[in-house]
Amino acid sequence: MSAPSTLGAARAVFAKELLLERRAPQTLIAMTLFSATTYVVFHFALNRDSVAGNLASGVLWVTITLASLLGIGRLFVSDRDEGGLEAFLLAPVDRSALLLAKAAALLSFLIALELVAVPLFALLLLGPTPSVGTWLRLALILLLADAGIAVVGTLVGAIAVQTRARDLITSLLALPLLLPVVIGAARSTAPLLSELGAGTLPSRWPVVLGLYDLIFGLLAYALFDYLVED
Amino acid sequence: MPTSAKLYGTRLRGLAIATFVILTAGFALAAFYAPIEADQGFSQKIFYVHVPLAIVSLCGFIFGGICAIQHLRTGDPRHDLRSYTAIHQSLIFCAGALVTGSIWAKAAWGQWWVWDEPTLVSFLIVFLLYATYQPLRFSIEDPERQSRYASVFAIVAGAFVPLNFAAVRLANPLIHPRVLNSSGGSLPNDMRVAFYTCLVGMGLLFITLWKYEMASKHTRAQLRSLRRKLQSDDQAPVQGRSAAPRLTAP
Numbered sequence: 001m002s003a004p005s006t007l008g009a010a011r012a013v014f015a016k017e018l019l020l021e022r023r024a025p026q027t028l029i030a031m032t033l034f035s036a037t038t039y040v041v042f043h044f045a046l047n048r049d050s051v052a053g054n055l056a057s058g059v060l061w062v063t064i065t066l067a068s069l070l071g072i073g074r075l076f077v078s079d080r081d082e083g084g085l086e087a088f089l090l091a092p093v094d095r096s097a098l099l100l101a102k103a104a105a106l107l108s109f110l111i112a113l114e115l116v117a118v119p120l121f122a123l124l125l126l127g128p129t130p131s132v133g134t135w136l137r138l139a140l141i142l143l144l145a146d147a148g149i150a151v152v153g154t155l156v157g158a159i160a161v162q163t164r165a166r167d168l169i170t171s172l173l174a175l176p177l178l179l180p181v182v183i184g185a186a187r188s189t190a191p192l193l194s195e196l197g198a199g200t201l202p203s204r205w206p207v208v209l210g211l212y213d214l215i216f217g218l219l220a221y222a223l224f225d226y227l228v229e230d
Numbered sequence: 231m232p233t234s235a236k237l238y239g240t241r242l243r244g245l246a247i248a249t250f251v252i253l254t255a256g257f258a259l260a261a262f263y264a265p266i267e268a269d270q271g272f273s274q275k276i277f278y279v280h281v282p283l284a285i286v287s288l289c290g291f292i293f294g295g296i297c298a299i300q301h302l303r304t305g306d307p308r309h310d311l312r313s314y315t316a317i318h319q320s321l322i323f324c325a326g327a328l329v330t331g332s333i334w335a336k337a338a339w340g341q342w343w344v345w346d347e348p349t350l351v352s353f354l355i356v357f358l359l360y361a362t363y364q365p366l367r368f369s370i371e372d373p374e375r376q377s378r379y380a381s382v383f384a385i386v387a388g389a390f391v392p393l394n395f396a397a398v399r400l401a402n403p404l405i406h407p408r409v410l411n412s413s414g415g416s417l418p419n420d421m422r423v424a425f426y427t428c429l430v431g432m433g434l435l436f437i438t439l440w441k442y443e444m445a446s447k448h449t450r451a452q453l454r455s456l457r458r459k460l461q462s463d464d465q466a467p468v469q470g471r472s473a474a475p476r477l478t479a480p
Contacts, residue, residue: 155386159379163369173366173383176359177390180397208397219389223382226302 006100009093013101018108020078027074028109031067035117038063039124050127057190060121061182064114065175068149071109073170075102075157085228099154099224106157107150114142127195134192141192144209145185151216152177158227184209242441249438253431259424267421273337278425280330282432283323284353288391290320290436291360295388298381310377310475313384315443317363319436324357348399355394359387367473377475451477 004012021028042059043049051059079085088098118138122130130138153174160170188205260278267274294317301309331350336342345351366383370376 155382159366159382162375162379163366164371165365165369169362169366169369172362173359176355176362177386179355180390180394183397204400208400212393212397215389215393216386219386223302223385226378226382229378 004093006094006097009091009097010100010104013088013098014104017101017105021105021109027071028112030074031070031109031113032116034070035063035067035113036120038066039121043125048125051125052127052193052195054186054190056126056193057186059125060118060189060193061186063117063121064110064145065149065178065182067113067117068106068110068153068178069171069174071106071113072149072153072157072174073160073167075106075154076161077166080161089228095225095228096221098228099220102157103150103154103220106153107146110146110149111143114146118142126193128193130192138189138192141185141188141206141209144206144213145181147213148181148209148216149178151213151220152181155216155220155224155227158224162227180212181209184212242438242445245434245438245441249431249434252427252434256424256428256431259427264421264424265418273334276330276334276337278428280327280334281425282429283330284327284349285429286432286436287320287323287327288356289433290316290323290440291356291391292388294320294384298384298388301377301381302385307377307475307477310381311444311447311477313381314367314475315440315447317360317384319439319443321357321360321363323436324353324360328353328357349395352395352398355398356387356391359390363387364473368471371471373476376473380475447474448477 039059042051042063046055046059048055076085079088089095156170156174156177160166160173163169184205188202188209191202256278260275264275264278266272294313297309297313297316300306301313328350331353332342335344335347335350343350363380363383367376367380370379
């Protein structure tokens with residue numbers, strides 16, 4: 001029997017992640033509940049019934065970034081506790097397969113989260129009603145940012161899971177590393193959520209986000225092998 | 231005679247004297263020779279401390295990343311020690327750059343902290359990121375894994391530095407004075423002489439401190455292994471958890 005290809009192994013691990021999440025939903029439910037609660041917190045903390053423009057974009061991105069920390073923190077926990085990492089290391093496959101699978105799993109969690117959390121945000125807090133075109137542009141920004149969060153999150157999650165103070169290290173490492181994503185995403189969504197109707201999307205921010213995704217994708221690919229050695 | 235202690239201990243005195251002389255000369259030039267800037271007056275003199283601190287600390291972070299690459303490639307713990315020492319000293323220099331930058335901001339713009347000042351904000355982010363380096367090391371018990379993960383962190387953070395500067399700069403209009411632009415700087419000659427002397431002095435200060443700490447760490451590791459040889463194994467002192475890299479097997 002020949003060794004499975006990297007993509008095949010990645011697909012198998014990815015399917016396992018989704019199956020685990022379906023059988024015992026932990027991450028997604030936690031992330032969604034967290035973001036809904038955060039909106040309520042924002043409502044009272046800001047004492048506002050509706051937000052628009054910069055403020056709306058800020059509320060949205062703070063919520064998504066903090067919710068993603070929950071997903072990042074849990075990404076490798078079950079594998080470490082149940083011996084999944086050792087089993088993976090025993091398999092004759094490339095270690096990048098694990099990176100691919102975990103990043104894809106985190107990406108799909110983030111997309112699933114946003115499918116609920118962003119409409120909920122529009123319903124609960126957002127003042128202006130976005131048009132279809134605005135939604136599409138918003139989706140593009142969300143996807144670009146999600147890719148960055150997924151790559152950096154996988155790297156940070158793999159580091160943090162081997163430490164004693166896992167949750168602490170996750171937030172301390174991930175937040176500064178994700179700041180360029182937050183800057184780019186918040187700056188590009190602010191004109192979309194403006195009260196004066198959706199403004200034009202400044203084209204440099206999607207480029208910055210894409211560049212960030214690319215650089216950290218390559219870095220993660222180069223460095224991930226060192227994080228799953230034993 | 232242990233070789234590695236020799237390696238780091240030599241020329242330390244000469245280096246220290248050179249650092250002292252050049253840095254003193256640089257500060258003297260900055261204080262007495264360089265003209266008082268027309269716009270900002272005397273407060274602009276802090277520039278001769280702030281900018282060299284900032285440049286040296288960024289170079290130190292990058293150097294730490296390069297040592298980390300070497301460490302991952304070769305697995306030699308000495309590279310990890312180099313990276314560790316460079317990063318934690320750069321962190322101190324970075325804190326110095328933040329404090330002096332804040333003082334300058336107060337003098338020049340009337341506020342201790344200016345958010346629409348991309349370089350200062352980038353520095354804060356870089357500082358916050360590298361501040362997690364020590365907690366990260368400390369929270370991993372296995373020394374081999376600790377050094378490997380710290381190296382991965384050092385490389386990621388090293389790559390993050392320029393990206394972060396680009397992102398923060400794009401987010402703000404420029405108000406930070408561009409001291410050294412691509413056309414070779416807009417400084418008048420007498421200011422430039424003082425500035426470069428300060429920069430060289432600060433770089434030498436970094437190198438001296440770095441070598442000093444390396445020598446100290448190597449000496450301590452050798453002392454420990456000698457002590458272990460003197461005592462029997464069961465009497466050997468138990469090493470506590472540490473964030474610093476270990477050169478000898480525990």
